[in-house]
Amino acid sequence: MRRFKEFLIEKIILLNGFACILFVILIFFFLAKDGLTLFKTVSPWHFLFGTLWNPLAEPPQVGILPLFLGSLIVTLGATVISVPLGMACAIFIGEIAPRWIRELLKAGVELLAAIPSIVIGFIGMTMLGPIVKNLFHLPTGLTALTGSLALAFMAIPTIVSIMEDAISSVPRSYKEGSLALGATHWQTIHRVIIPAASSGIVAAVMLGIGRVIGETMAVMMLTGNASVLPKTILEPVRTMTATIAAEMGETVRGSEHYFALFALGLVLFVITFFINLAADAALHQKQK
Amino acid sequence: MVDKIVVENLSIDYGGVRVLKDMSLSVKEHEILGVIGPANSGKTSFLRALNRLNDLDISSRLSGSIRLNGKDINREMDAEEVRKKVAMVFALPIPLPMSIFDNIAYGPRRHGVKKKKKLEEIVEQSLKAAFLWEEVKDRLSSSGMKLSGGQQQRLCIARTLAVEPEVILYDEPCSGLDPISTAKVEDAMRELKNRYTQILVTNNVKQAARVGDRVAFFLMGELVEIGEAGQLFTAPKDKRTEDYLTGRFG
């Protein structure tokens, strides 16, 4: 009887595991099926490197380069802002802060993670936008920079919590070994703790970027949604996610536009897949 | 001989529990002081106080004074200065996660030595002094963590020597080593005598007898007895020391 129970539980767990993988594969095939249909009428070259996104024109223009660059510029901006901030925060929490401040900060970071992205978008629109507009004397405050700033806030909790984990799991003996040789606290952090935690730190950055690329709501509200090739970070841009969200509702099923949006989703899927893969590889390197 | 370290009325509490009680003793220049005592007697706590590593335990409170060359280490020196002069070799030899060369160059680099030539010189000398040079000279760039336990311990001694301390503290440095490695570590200590003051905490009474000039016996946070090794082992003054040495203890 007990063995039967063991057997059953084992199989159920196995089944669940397989179900997860199955769903991922199904989603991928679903995306690929409709996405790849596009290439019957549009060459992949024109799709990937075309500089015009105007699917309602006649004939439809479905070059995703402006959208890809829009996503890239917003993501890069968010990364440049969130990584140093997140890293400093993680080091402070993990190494420097006295215990009560540490607990307070950890709670704060978790709270930040709990804010719905629509709320961040909302705050960004009413507060961040005007600030950016006035600061740089722009015609509009809805720019790539505004989106980057808001996204940085969303990536910081992920980055901080994973980095802090990595930093606090560095063996105490490394730290003491370094200090016992007369190194200062900062030298110890810089020369021993950060290198020892580096794989976790890379993973944290990757997962933070993954979060930023996939984000939709806030960027849709904040980046101005102009599908033009961005030249600076102070112009309105449009990201891949925002495009899909905005246009999926109004497209005709089976049209070229429809398939183009699926193909766009496919590109997004591939990008996030590789970022997660890289994060995973970084994390596993540590266990070796 | 001159007193290198003078400890006066040293007491240590961890979160209100007293683990070292009103201890006074001095360590002479260039001697090896053996410290023996059962588990929990406060030996590690004593060593960690001497190079201020117990600063890291926020629950620890220390009273009394420790003087190094006449200077109070808690009031007249900063922690880095103390730790550079009073270096520690831990019970479990844990190399830093870097190459053999970098492990040893770590300390000197932190203290401002930049020239490659000078670093190479320091690395070679330190490894020689720790009796490890012959075994590793051909693979200085491989990871320090790939060495055997005995080699790792000597690597840790070498990296300690590289910062040119004045005092070296050893906390049960041979607890995980086989007799041959232990003998090598002990040889290194004897060899280092004419340049350093050394304090050796050990669970192995025989080891204290082999290398210690003087020996201190700790029990439950108290210093029961301190004296010349020959005298303490053959004619202990305190009944408790005798009981411990003859294994009639607790």
Ligand SMILES: Nc1ncnc2c1ncn2[C@@H]1O[C@H](COP(=O)(O)OP(=O)(O)OP(=O)(O)O)[C@@H](O)[C@H]1O
């Ligand atoms: N960081 C700490 N926080 C709280 N208590 C501590 C800490 N370090 C040591 N203690 C306590 O101090 C007492 C003495 O410990 P210590 O490590 O100095 O003994 P020891 O003589 O080195 O023992 P052993 O031979 O087992 O290494 C123990 O009761 C221990 O629980």
Ligand SMILES: [Mg+2]
């Ligand atoms: Mg101990």
